[in-house]
Amino acid sequence: MSVEKLILEYLKENKNKPAIRHAGVRLGFLGLPDFKYYKYQTLANRCSELKNRGYVKEVNGQYFITYKGEEFLNRKARFNFKTFVSEKTDKDPKDLLILYDIPQNQTSIRNWFRRELQNFHFVMVQRSVWVGPFPLPKDFLQYVKEMKISKNFKTFKLEKGLNIQK
Numbered sequence: 001m002s003v004e005k006l007i008l009e010y011l012k013e014n015k016n017k018p019a020i021r022h023a024g025v026r027l028g029f030l031g032l033p034d035f036k037y038y039k040y041q042t043l044a045n046r047c048s049e050l051k052n053r054g055y056v057k058e059v060n061g062q063y064f065i066t067y068k069g070e071e072f073l074n075r076k077a078r079f080n081f082k083t084f085v086s087e088k089t090d091k092d093p094k095d096l097l098i099l100y101d102i103p104q105n106q107t108s109i110r111n112w113f114r115r116e117l118q119n120f121h122f123v124m125v126q127r128s129v130w131v132g133p134f135p136l137p138k139d140f141l142q143y144v145k146e147m148k149i150s151k152n153f154k155t156f157k158l159e160k161g162l163n164i165q166k
């Protein structure tokens with residue numbers, strides 16, 4: 001997780017949390033002890049960058065997340081994809097062929113799709129052609145529909161399963 005995202009999430013969760021002070025001296029960066037694993041200068045640079053982008057504002061030495069910062073976090077949250085578990089093993093016959101064409105501008109979705117196919121014990125035949133055990137989990141197919149990429153791939157049930165050993 002990037003430092004910027006960590007700072008924004010912390011500010012969002014702790015909107016009304018006052019800075020921690022001891023005898024008038026701040027403890028930790030932003031008055032928060034939670035950032036002890038980062039160098040002070042790194043955090044100061046990232047906060048300055050977030051402030052310049054309009055994601056946080058500084059009032060009397062305290063930082064607050066802005067509406068624009070919350071929108072940024074919400075956009076980032078959309079790219080956290082679910083992972084799925086399959087009951088199939090490597091030994092199961094490979095009797096499902098998948099052809100997909102996910103556009104270049106959706107690289108993160110395409111990479112997630114490939115990782116999930118590997119988790120389901122699929123083997124790459126060509127870059128966008130994979131073969132693996134039938135059937136795909138129903139919750140995976142439902143999630144793919146929610147992501148609106150179900151039209152980007154086709155599945156074919158093979159009559160005779162392939163036994164491809166790695």
